Amino acid sequence: MVMRKGPWMAEEDEILMDYVKKHGPRDWSSIRSKGLLPRTGKSCRLRWVNKLKPDLKTGCKFSAEEERVVIDLQARFGNKWARIATYLQGRTDNDVKNFWSTRQKRLARILQTSNQTKSQKNNGKAPASRQVTTLEAPRPVSIAMEQSSSSQNQTCQLSYLENPDVIKMVPLPDLMNPGLFSLETNLPQLEFTPTEKPCTDPQPHFPFQLPHPTLDLPLLPENQDLVPELGDSNLMDMFGHQETPGPDRGSHYSVNLPFLGYSDNPATPDSFIDDFPTDMFDYIESLPSSSEW
């Protein structure tokens, strides 16, 4: 039998669905060996997992909450898409991967654009990599946007992965100020109220509610199994767990830079970036080096 590749046809899907109904999602290679489909077992499994499995949120963009979860868990687990996907009902590892990939591309494009703009202003004297270096925040932070009609008046919620109880409200233009990343414990604690982007296919449903804008789980590899899995009865207790930050704990986190951060704008999450004032990046180069902070 000649192996077929490429897009799946409706008839193939039907056969695959029928097979899974009868035999369950296993023994993928026998689909080929029995002559049911001219597809590899791998291909059949992938098709089932990514498209045919029930309860998948197909054709539904990531909600703000889902974005937040992905960002936080990616900072914790790295590119463990399958693991991250277990925290997002109806999402596959491929979904998460694609979401992240698009996000990274967007960031790269934004940085490149800002570099080009800056280089032109400085007659090409500024090194292209400098802004990226400057933007390496000393603390792991998560940014959430407040919706506002004017980008000038927009504010952000800035929280710290190491201490999610501390939340700063920051005017958007100040977002590039590295001083923001210092953790001042005497700041007032603000209540976090997550916004939910409507999604009808199906309704958004998470295996857990986040007690904080950022998950604060122990990051040490030996503690990673403490991360709650679906259906864990101690879910909330475990998420309530906090570990006292060590002196160099920050280096274990990935940094969610402001423009990596998601937007709470339920209509257009990407507008966070798109709404930046065009001269916003100019401020970056005037920042002192990290050793001066």
Place this chain on the structure above:
DNA sequence: AAGTTCGCCAACCGCCGTGCC
């Protein structure tokens, strides 16, 4: 209106771990 860019998505590829013989 045509060309280009971008975002999204589906699917393939290669690597690795595991279980079986």
Place this chain on the structure above:
DNA sequence: CGGCACGGCGGTTGGCGAACT
């Protein structure tokens, strides 16, 4: 114990439609 098949996973690519120029 080594080879093999298989499944799982992460990285990558290519197609397509929408938005933009």
